[in-house]
Amino acid sequence: LPKDKLLSGLLAPGFDEGSCLSRYQSVLFRKPSPYKPSRYLLSKLRNYEALHKRCGPHTKSYNETLKQLKSGHNIDSTDCKYIVWISFSGLGNRIISIASVFLYALLTDRVLLVDRGKDMDSLFCEPFPETSWLLPLDFPIIDQFNRFDRESSHCYGKLLNDSITNATTISLPSYLYIHIVHDYDHFDKLFFCDEYQALLGRVPWLIIRTDNYIVPSLFLIQAFGHELGKLFPEKGAIFHHLGRYLFHPTNPVWGLITRYYQAYLARADERIGIQVRVFDTRPGPFQYVIDQILGCAHRFKLLPEIDVHGSGVTLSAKPKVKSVLMTSLTAGYYENLRNIYWEYPTVTGDMISFYQPSHEEYQQTEQKLHEEKAFAEMYLLSLTDVLVTSPWSTFGYVAQGLGGLRPWILYKPENDTAPDPPCVQSMSIEPCFHAPPFYDCKAKKGIDTGTLVPHVRHCEDMSWGLKVVDSTLDFPFKWPS
Amino acid sequence: LPKDKLLSGLLAPGFDEGSCLSRYQSVLFRKPSPYKPSRYLLSKLRNYEALHKRCGPHTKSYNETLKQLKSGHNIDSTDCKYIVWISFSGLGNRIISIASVFLYALLTDRVLLVDRGKDMDSLFCEPFPETSWLLPLDFPIIDQFNRFDRESSHCYGKLLNDSITNATTISLPSYLYIHIVHDYDHFDKLFFCDEYQALLGRVPWLIIRTDNYIVPSLFLIQAFGHELGKLFPEKGAIFHHLGRYLFHPTNPVWGLITRYYQAYLARADERIGIQVRVFDTRPGPFQYVIDQILGCAHRFKLLPEIDVHGSGVTLSAKPKVKSVLMTSLTAGYYENLRNIYWEYPTVTGDMISFYQPSHEEYQQTEQKLHEEKAFAEMYLLSLTDVLVTSPWSTFGYVAQGLGGLRPWILYKPENDTAPDPPCVQSMSIEPCFHAPPFYDCKAKKGIDTGTLVPHVRHCEDMSWGLKVVDSTLDFPFKWPS
Ligand SMILES: Nc1nc2c(ncn2[C@@H]2O[C@H](COP(=O)(O)OP(=O)(O)O)[C@@H](O)[C@H]2O)c(=O)[nH]1
Numbered sequence: 006l007p008k009d010k011l012l013s014g015l016l017a018p019g020f021d022e023g024s025c026l027s028r029y030q031s032v033l034f035r036k037p038s039p040y041k042p043s044r045y046l047l048s049k050l051r052n053y054e055a056l057h058k059r060c061g062p063h064t065k066s067y068n069e070t071l072k073q074l075k076s077g078h079n080i081d082s083t084d085c086k087y088i089v090w091i092s093f094s095g096l097g098n099r100i101i102s103i104a105s106v107f108l109y110a111l112l113t114d115r116v117l118l119v120d121r122g123k124d125m126d127s128l129f130c131e132p133f134p135e136t137s138w139l140l141p142l143d144f145p146i147i148d149q150f151n152r153f154d155r156e157s158s159h160c161y162g163k164l165l166n167d168s169i170t171n172a173t174t175i176s177l178p179s180y181l182y183i184h185i186v187h188d189y190d191h192f193d194k195l196f197f198c199d200e201y202q203a204l205l206g207r208v209p210w211l212i213i214r215t216d217n218y219i220v221p222s223l224f225l226i227q228a229f230g231h232e233l234g235k236l237f238p239e240k241g242a243i244f245h246h247l248g249r250y251l252f253h254p255t256n257p258v259w260g261l262i263t264r265y266y267q268a269y270l271a272r273a274d275e276r277i278g279i280q281v282r283v284f285d286t287r288p289g290p291f292q293y294v295i296d297q298i299l300g301c302a303h304r305f306k307l308l309p310e311i312d313v314h315g316s317g318v319t320l321s322a323k324p325k326v327k328s329v330l331m332t333s334l335t336a337g338y339y340e341n342l343r344n345i346y347w348e349y350p351t352v353t354g355d356m357i358s359f360y361q362p363s364h365e366e367y368q369q370t371e372q373k374l375h376e377e378k379a380f381a382e383m384y385l386l387s388l389t390d391v392l393v394t395s396p397w398s399t400f401g402y403v404a405q406g407l408g409g410l411r412p413w414i415l416y417k418p419e420n421d422t423a424p425d426p427p428c429v430q431s432m433s434i435e436p437c438f439h440a441p442p443f444y445d446c447k448a449k450k451g452i453d454t455g456t457l458v459p460h461v462r463h464c465e466d467m468s469w470g471l472k473v474v475d476s477t478l479d480f481p482f483k484w485p486s
Numbered sequence: 487l488p489k490d491k492l493l494s495g496l497l498a499p500g501f502d503e504g505s506c507l508s509r510y511q512s513v514l515f516r517k518p519s520p521y522k523p524s525r526y527l528l529s530k531l532r533n534y535e536a537l538h539k540r541c542g543p544h545t546k547s548y549n550e551t552l553k554q555l556k557s558g559h560n561i562d563s564t565d566c567k568y569i570v571w572i573s574f575s576g577l578g579n580r581i582i583s584i585a586s587v588f589l590y591a592l593l594t595d596r597v598l599l600v601d602r603g604k605d606m607d608s609l610f611c612e613p614f615p616e617t618s619w620l621l622p623l624d625f626p627i628i629d630q631f632n633r634f635d636r637e638s639s640h641c642y643g644k645l646l647n648d649s650i651t652n653a654t655t656i657s658l659p660s661y662l663y664i665h666i667v668h669d670y671d672h673f674d675k676l677f678f679c680d681e682y683q684a685l686l687g688r689v690p691w692l693i694i695r696t697d698n699y700i701v702p703s704l705f706l707i708q709a710f711g712h713e714l715g716k717l718f719p720e721k722g723a724i725f726h727h728l729g730r731y732l733f734h735p736t737n738p739v740w741g742l743i744t745r746y747y748q749a750y751l752a753r754a755d756e757r758i759g760i761q762v763r764v765f766d767t768r769p770g771p772f773q774y775v776i777d778q779i780l781g782c783a784h785r786f787k788l789l790p791e792i793d794v795h796g797s798g799v800t801l802s803a804k805p806k807v808k809s810v811l812m813t814s815l816t817a818g819y820y821e822n823l824r825n826i827y828w829e830y831p832t833v834t835g836d837m838i839s840f841y842q843p844s845h846e847e848y849q850q851t852e853q854k855l856h857e858e859k860a861f862a863e864m865y866l867l868s869l870t871d872v873l874v875t876s877p878w879s880t881f882g883y884v885a886q887g888l889g890g891l892r893p894w895i896l897y898k899p900e901n902d903t904a905p906d907p908p909c910v911q912s913m914s915i916e917p918c919f920h921a922p923p924f925y926d927c928k929a930k931k932g933i934d935t936g937t938l939v940p941h942v943r944h945c946e947d948m949s950w951g952l953k954v955v956d957s958t959l960d961f962p963f964k965w966p967s
């Protein structure tokens with residue numbers, strides 16, 4: 006039976022296995038991770054679990070702190086402090102943002118509570134033992150969540166804006182709303198400055214809406230830098246560890262994952278994941294995307310080329326089979342590639358099979374079965390040996406992160422042409438923060454935050470994005486071998 | 487290397503292997519057939535090959551006989567006699583009709599020449615050694631083929647009609663056209679009477695248009711009965727032998743077959759073919775068809791049922807995988823079944839995977855790649871272990887015949903409802919003759935030709951059709967065990 010079902014100590018033992026089969030069965034489907042969690046991270050997680058159990062929903066401490074929220078006044082010290090994550094955006098965005106907010110909770114001794122939205126509880130098991138991370142449905146201000154935006158009276162950015170521009174003083178309310186979404190402004194971004202973090206520490210309830218992976222910018226907050234270094238000495242595997250710690254598919258989703266894997270993928274000699282996310286809104290499939298995928302796969306020898314004359318290849322009784330798992334909202338790319346490799350032999354004689362679990366045609370955020378399939382597909386991609394991902398897509402980030410795979414990232418095409426080179430192998434397995442601040446909090450001026458420290462760099466797929474890279478990666482820039 | 491690459495002597499040795507890889511490689515993909523060809527059949531085939539070589543295109547004898555055709559007069563005896571098969575109808579129809587006409591050629595010492603239509607030569611290898619079965623493109627009346635119908639002046643039925651109704655005598659022309667298509671009339675059907683066969687023997691050139699498997703009615707012609715009994719003592723495997731003898735996929739089609747098999751099917755523990763041919767012209771998929779397929783598969787334990795509560799099943803590290811190869815012009819049935827078995831576990835814990843090589847959306851007769859895929863799919867179905875076929879479809883007949891599989895035949899649905907029982911296992915692996923005559927040639931009156939001899943019965947899927955069944959099958963009707 007599974008040797009390392011606790012994933013090198015990442016997972017706590019003692020959960021009921023039947024209620025969340027994936028938790029201890031994931032080891033049956035994954036290769037052992039080359040990234041080991043630090044002992045410090047492990048003890049931090051165990052402490053967090055104790056904290057969450059003590060402060061979790063409907064505990065004495067929770068009820069006490071809730072009273073304060075209801076009173077509307079801020080009392081400086083409470084037993085427990087919380088950060089509530091508002092369910093928002095596509096599933097990939099939700100997963101990477103929860104992981105970020107959980108890390109923030111670890112760094113600030115807060116308890117993470119997750120707004121279940123329409124489907125969070127049907128997608129994810131409880132990650133913490135003997136308690137729940139789901140925000141109770143009777144949470145007082147839960148009805149206001151979908152009205153929270155950067156203009157809300159409790160929005161931290163707005164409060165700062167008012168106090169700084171009008172030189173008023175901030176009177177801390179019993180909760181603050183933090184807005185880190187693509188439309189967030191200069192004042193919202195002050196969240197990433199040490200001095201404004203200090204202030205936040207005094208508010209027991211933080212409510213956050215973000216669809217981003219904010220971890221790279223947390224590294225640039227001095228107060229957190231040291232602790233982050235201890236937690237993640239390797240640096241470039243933060244989401245890998247936190248993701249595998251937090252996101253256990255529920256039994257229905259685990260069924261989708263295991264059945265698909267065993268029915269279609271398990272017997273291949275090699276598995277290749279290709280995540281196709283096309284933001285071009287015209288009806289596809291687009292030839293330039295097909296060219297780009299094949300260009301990337303051939304250039305980096307992920308797939309053999311085809312023999313258009315089909316003559317040189319002799320039949321082998323037991324050829325090598327490479328299975329390609331494709332994910333996409335539409336079927337066109339899969340059908341194209343599958344037909345090419347059906348109609349022509351490969352130059353190596355290897356057999357290439359193609360699989361696509363679903364083609365949902367359009368994005369349906371928070372539709373139960375739709376999102377279960379989306380999660381299953383991210384997870385299935387993470388079980389491949391080699392991964393190709395689309396630019397700008399958090400869907401792919403989740404797959405690479407959970408799988409510990411340095412994907413080949415397709416470059417963003419311009420003018421309906423496959424870029425040259427078509428793709429590049431990612432520097433690390435970390436997600437990219439798509440909307441980081443470019444601000445020097447001390448000097449109070451703009452700065453390129455992607456060049457301040459060796460382990461926070463600009464992303465391959467988005468020049469203004471930031472990602473954490475392994476501490477062993479050479480600086481200045483050089484592709485890892 | 488292949489033990490029985492000549493298929494128990496069915497195939498002649500000595501062909502160039504590279505020019506038609508499938509001929510001697512088919513044994514690598516098929517299970518050994520339980521049906522053995524008789525020694526008499528083998529010697530008949532060898533004699534036929536010698537005849538074809540002597541009389542084939544552009545031989546001296548061929549050129550001589552052609553002169554006669556051009557002269558327009560019939561000389562009673564020629565060295566060689568021919569039957570020319572006109573390319574017509576869907577591929578399944580073409581294959582079963584060629585096999586029938588070849589058998590007729592064997593019985594009447596004629597040489598079969600095949601009109602290549604748009605794609606016959608790109609689909610099939612030459613079946614006879616050191617010669618060609620393709621009708622030369624310079625054949626004198628080749629341009630008239632598509633105008634031949636039951637009203638044509640050379641049509642045998644029309645000649646008989648004229649002579650019988652007007653009491654004129656037939657003056658035999660240098661060629662006759664034989665029309666055995668759904669719209670053929672009483673006089674065309676006299677082809678199946680002994681006395682009218684005798685007359686035909688004197689005409690060197692027969693040109694036939696048929697899309698049917700006329701073999702069952704050949705059995706009812708006394709002059710042929712004895713010979714057929716010697717050729718096929720087992721009776722119910724006529725197409726199985728003749729089909730494997732005649733229809734060798736060309737290298738491009740063989741590539742489609744072998745690549746698909748090796749990439750998708752080879753590693754399964756069991757292979758199930760489901761051929762879906764729906765003649766309902768409204769846009770599908772239809773729920774009643776889905777219900778019927780599942781009903782059949784479950785009733786006869788071809789596929790395990792699903793566990794809708796999904797609770798009872800525990801994960802097995804190496805579950806049994808059953809792969810279902812579906813063929814259909816549309817993707818809807820495949821997608822439905824695939825999703826059901828993805829979304830729910832089976833009660834047995836077996837994994838069921840689904841495959842459909844193409845979905846061409848509509849029938850495109852004589853389109854090269856389209857028909858190559860159609861042939862590849864029939865052949866792939868024939869490589870499965872268990873077969874489910876659609877009623878009335880010659881596409882399925884070819885698969886069952888080549889594979890030597892007694893399929894479960896879906897009954898024809900009525901009123902948009904899945905029939906009960908949904909399907910029945912076929913009595914034999916023989917195709918059904920869809921339009922047989924019901925005529926007693928001697929008594930000159932109607933008769934039920936499906937009850938005259940034990941080995942010619944009405945078909946399961948078409949009550950007025952006729953099929954040959956094994957001589958070991960009990961009579962009257964009883965399902966074989
Ligand atoms: N099943 C499935 N859903 C997808 C796929 N791509 C996008 N989606 C849907 O679209 C949403 C995209 O949002 P997200 O996961 O945040 O990824 P992103 O928009 O690419 O960053 C997902 O949550 C899915 O609902 C796919 O390949 N498969």
Ligand SMILES: Nc1nc2c(ncn2[C@@H]2O[C@H](COP(=O)(O)OP(=O)(O)O)[C@@H](O)[C@H]2O)c(=O)[nH]1
Nearest residue numbers: 576577578579813814815849859860879880881
């Ligand atoms: N590729 C493919 N073509 C099909 C399928 N079903 C029907 N067709 C096409 O439709 C034609 C049907 O004619 P035929 O083979 O004579 O079968 P029948 O009409 O079912 O008796 C075939 O020749 C194909 O071109 C299928 O499942 N796959």
